[in-house]
Amino acid sequence: AQTVTQSQPEMSVQEAETVTLSCTYDTSENNYYLFWYKQPPSRQMILVIRQEAYKQQNATENRFSVNFQKAAKSFSLKISDSQLGDTAMYFCAFTPMNRDDKIIFGKGTRLHILP
Amino acid sequence: KAGVTQTPRYLIKTRGQQVTLSCSPISGHRSVSWYQQTPGQGLQFLFEYFSETQRNKGNFPGRFSGRQFSNSRSEMNVSTLELGDSALYLCASTPQGPDTQYFGPGTRLTVL
Numbered sequence: 001a002q003t004v005t006q007s008q009p010e011m012s013v014q015e016a017e018t019v020t021l022s023c024t025y026d027t028s029e030n031n032y033y034l035f036w037y038k039q040p041p042s043r044q045m046i047l048v049i050r051q052e053a054y055k056q057q058n059a060t061e062n063r064f065s066v067n068f069q070k071a072a073k074s075f076s077l078k079i080s081d082s083q084l085g086d087t088a089m090y091f092c093a094f095t096p097m098n099r100d101d102k103i104i105f106g107k108g109t110r111l112h113i114l115p
Numbered sequence: 116k117a118g119v120t121q122t123p124r125y126l127i128k129t130r131g132q133q134v135t136l137s138c139s140p141i142s143g144h145r146s147v148s149w150y151q152q153t154p155g156q157g158l159q160f161l162f163e164y165f166s167e168t169q170r171n172k173g174n175f176p177g178r179f180s181g182r183q184f185s186n187s188r189s190e191m192n193v194s195t196l197e198l199g200d201s202a203l204y205l206c207a208s209t210p211q212g213p214d215t216q217y218f219g220p221g222t223r224l225t226v227l
Contacts, residue, residue, distance in 0.1 A: 033214060043203060045218035091158065095213040102148070102171040103216060107157045 002027045004094050006106035013082055014114050020067075021077045021109045023092030029053075031097040034068065034075045039108075040088040048090070051075065053097070079111075087113045116141055119208050119219035127225045133194040136222045140187050140208030146170070147189040148216060149181060152203040161204075164189050165211065193224075201226045 003026045013019040025034070036048040051059045051068050058066050063080045079086055089110050095103040120139045128134050140147050148171075149161040160173040164183035181191040187208075193200055203223050207216035 035215065037218075044220050045205060045207075047215050047217075050215055097213060100165070100170055100212060102160050102163055102173070103213065105158045105160075 002029070002094060002096075002104050004092050004104050004106040006090075006092055006109050008109045009107070010110040010112070012112040012114055015082060015084060017082055018078060018080050019082055019111065021079075021090050021092075021111065023075045023077070023106060025073050025075065025092070025094045025104075027073070027094065027096070029096045029099075033095050033097055034066075035093040035095075035103075036064070036066070036075075036077045037091045037093060037105075038086075038088045039091065040085075045091075049077065082113045084113050084115060087111060116143075119206060119217055121204075121206055121219035121222050123222060124220065125223045125225075127227065128196050129227050130196055130198060132196050133192060134196060134224060135190055135192045136204055136206075136224070138189045138191075138206035138208075138219055140189070140206075141217055143210060144208035144217070145187050145211045146209045147183060147187065148207045148209075149189070149191050150205040150207070151175075152205060152221075153201075158205075161191065196226045198226050200224065 005024045032053045034051045038048045039045045067076045089108045091108045092106040122137045146165045148163040151159045163171040167183045178194045183189045203221045205221045207218045
């Protein structure tokens with residue numbers, strides 16, 4: 001069975017610091033997508049970053065970047081220069097690329113950015 | 116393009132009643148997935164519809180059902196509501212195959 005594990009239920013960092021959220025997954029698939037979603041207190045879930053497993057280059061979106069280690073099945077999210085608006089629940093997610101299968105979400109990491 | 120919309124945004128029901136929630140996907144998106152989110156259980160997959168057919172299903176009792184219309188709009192129904200059904204219900208759409216899911220704002224259901 002495919003699983004996604006986020007080992008940090010909750011984290012707090014000071015504004016402007018860099019923070020890394022961990023995610024590991026288990027799959028026998030070779031081609032898949034990995035995602036980080038953010039759910040702020042407003043509850044609207046939004047995509048932060050997306051990675052295709054066949055791409056070796058780590059995805060980057062402004063202050064957000066990932067460290068994708070395919071062999072280790074690890075997909076961590078780094079937030080640089082953290083801002084108060086980054087306070088949210090962050091979910092790591094996985095879905096196979098070539099099958100019509102459901103997306104699997106981790107249990108989430110609650111991130112607090114402190115002023 | 117307009118985003119995913121869900122109606123109603125808030126709902127209060129009593130035990131034993133039934134409820135229907137609606138989701139309109141982004142124009143052109145044919146896949147709609149539903150999730151239940153609670154503080155204790157996190158985000159749990161309910162089901163996915165694609166071209167009016169249920170393509171994937173989570174581990175929920177038969178009281179939870181859904182359907183999709185020819186315009187891709189989807190509804191989910193919960194019959195015989197229980198207190199434990201109180202949750203945020205999220206729907207998400209994708210163009211067709213597995214890829215980025217675009218979420219709606221959710222429907223907050225409270226069962227008294």
